[in-house]
Amino acid sequence: MSKRIDVSDLNVYYSDFLAVADVSMTIEERSVTALIGPSGCGKSTFLRTLNRMHEVIPGARVEGKAVMDGQDLYASDVDPVEVRRQVGMVFQRPNPFPTMSIAENVLAGVKLNNRRISKGDASDLVESSLQGANLWTEVKDRLDRPGSSLSGGQQQRLCIARAIAVKPDVLLMDEPCSALDPISTLAIEDLMAELKSEYTIVIVTHNMQQAARVSDRTAFFNIAGTGKPGRLIEMDETSTMFSSPNVQATEDYISGRFG
Numbered sequence: 609m610s611k612r613i614d615v616s617d618l619n620v621y622y623s624d625f626l627a628v629a630d631v632s633m634t635i636e637e638r639s640v641t642a643l644i645g646p647s648g649c650g651k652s653t654f655l656r657t658l659n660r661m662h663e664v665i666p667g668a669r670v671e672g673k674a675v676m677d678g679q680d681l682y683a684s685d686v687d688p689v690e691v692r693r694q695v696g697m698v699f700q701r702p703n704p705f706p707t708m709s710i711a712e713n714v715l716a717g718v719k720l721n722n723r724r725i726s727k728g729d730a731s732d733l734v735e736s737s738l739q740g741a742n743l744w745t746e747v748k749d750r751l752d753r754p755g756s757s758l759s760g761g762q763q764q765r766l767c768i769a770r771a772i773a774v775k776p777d778v779l780l781m782d783e784p785c786s787a788l789d790p791i792s793t794l795a796i797e798d799l800m801a802e803l804k805s806e807y808t809i810v811i812v813t814h815n816m817q818q819a820a821r822v823s824d825r826t827a828f829f830n831i832a833g834t835g836k837p838g839r840l841i842e843m844d845e846t847s848t849m850f851s852s853p854n855v856q857a858t859e860d861y862i863s864g865r866f867g
């Protein structure tokens with residue numbers, strides 16, 4: 609299930625603007641990789657290239673390679689819709705479909721992929737996905753209530769359930785806790801620690817404590833100035849990045865001296 613991704617020489621553009629330059633990194637399977645760096649350095653942009661979501665913006669394009677399991681995600685014969693199934697995404701603001709019930713929200717991605725699924729299989733999948741997202745016990749008696757009736761932290765776990773229901777290999781999370789209170793944040797962090805036994809997880813976070821708590825490896829991105837592209841400055845085991853980084857800029861950022 610879980611897969612590693614090898615990114616090489618990736619340049620990411622919005623029309624003529626080079627937003628992220630020259631990124632090469634390996635994202636290890638069954639682990640959590642944190643992307644950190646100051647606002648505007650291209651963390652979200654880079655993250656979206658990993659499931660071909662970047663190119664849905666008019667004029668947006670990518671150069672270079674992102675190879676998952678021997679397959680370049682950008683090869684001409686690769687279907688971006690299939691890539692987005694294999695590489696799921698959870699966003700900053702929980703975004704359940706407001707008119708759908710909790711159960712329908714879990715199944716939304718599966719239906720989008722045009723999978724035919726029996727009633728019995730559907731209810732099994734709803735249960736297993738909600739179990740996987742640590743939400744089952746809280747919602748099992750109200751599966752037909754709207755997704756929007758849940759708290760913010762529950763909605764975010766519902767979105768994680770929706771993402772894992774399609775059985776992806778990789779989960780991308782862009783600041784998944786920034787709209788949540790500390791208790792819900794800890795619930796999502798615990799969940800990430802469980803999910804990494806099955807999935808490759810990449811998380812963008814501005815919270816240094818969170819990066820230190822949840823991730824195995826950390827990548828620091830930085831930007832030299834307005835209009836300049838973001839670059840990967842350094843990537844290493846999280847414990848090394850937070851105790852003895854190689855680059856001064858990493859240390860300055862992590863210790864809160866700038867950014």
Ligand SMILES: Nc1ncnc2c1ncn2[C@@H]1O[C@H](COP(=O)(O)OP(=O)(O)OP(=O)(O)O)[C@@H](O)[C@H]1O
Nearest residue numbers: 622625627645646647648649650651652653654665
């Ligand atoms: N849709 C877009 N069109 C044009 N430029 C964009 C678009 N989205 C982002 N950018 C630009 O790309 C650069 C990187 O933005 P991005 O959102 O990836 O940064 P980020 O590191 O995620 O920042 P933050 O921490 O604030 O979320 C910025 O200069 C931004 O203005």
Ligand SMILES: [Mg+2]
Nearest residue numbers: 651652653812
């Ligand atoms: Mg961002």
